[in-house]
Amino acid sequence: QVQLVESGGGLVQTGDSLRLSCAASGRTFSDYAMAWFRQAPGKEREFLAGISRTGLSTNYADSVKGRFTLFRDNAKNTVYLQMNSLKPEDTAVYYCAANGWTLATTQRAYDYWGQGTQVTVSS
Numbered sequence: 001q002v003q004l005v006e007s008g009g010g011l012v013q014t015g016d017s018l019r020l021s022c023a024a025s026g027r028t029f030s031d032y033a034m035a036w037f038r039q040a041p042g043k044e045r046e047f048l049a050g051i052s053r054t055g056l057s058t059n060y061a062d063s064v065k066g067r068f069t070l071f072r073d074n075a076k077n078t079v080y081l082q083m084n085s086l087k088p089e090d091t092a093v094y095y096c097a098a099n100g101w102t103l104a105t106t107q108r109a110y111d112y113w114g115q116g117t118q119v120t121v122s123s
Contacts, residue, residue, distance in 0.1 A: 002026045002098045002112040009094060009117030012086055016121070020081040022096030022114055029077040030054070033099045035110060036070065036081045038092035038119075045095070047105045049081065057103055064090075086121045093118050 008020040022034070035050035049070040050059045058070050064083075072079040079096060094117050097110035104110070 002032065004096050004098060004112055004114035006094065006096050006114040006117040009119045011120045011122065013122050014087060016086050017082070017084045018086065018119060020083065020094055020096075020117060020119075022079045022081075024077045024079070024098065030074040031100060032112075033101065033103045034070075034072060034079040035097050035099065035104070036079075036094060037097060037107065038090075038094045039116075040089075040092040043092075045107060047107070048094075050103045050105060051079065052103045059103055059105060061105075083119075086119075088121050088123045091120050 003025045005023050008018060012018055030053055033052050036048045037045050038048055039045040048061050048064050049068055051070045051072055055072045067085045069082040096114045098112040099110045
């Protein structure tokens, strides 16, 4: 089992930045590809960004490419999502997820999920 705990969400204004963290425990962190998803009210959960086990490969959704950066620190068992130039449409609950195979963009590829952290961007 892998336990994931997100933190760093909050209420910000348009154009602000936030850094989300996801701390993992329970298994060897570097054995897992990691990703962030988000879910806005009334919408499907969507993939935002994923990172390989080593951190050498990343993949971003078009909606966040150029604004969000995903990176990991395997020594700290933590993955980070740096979010810049936030927009009201970024308002959602943000989830991190772990996958014991490879970087993937679909929810079903991920075995472990955190409880989510709320991000609200006011206009």
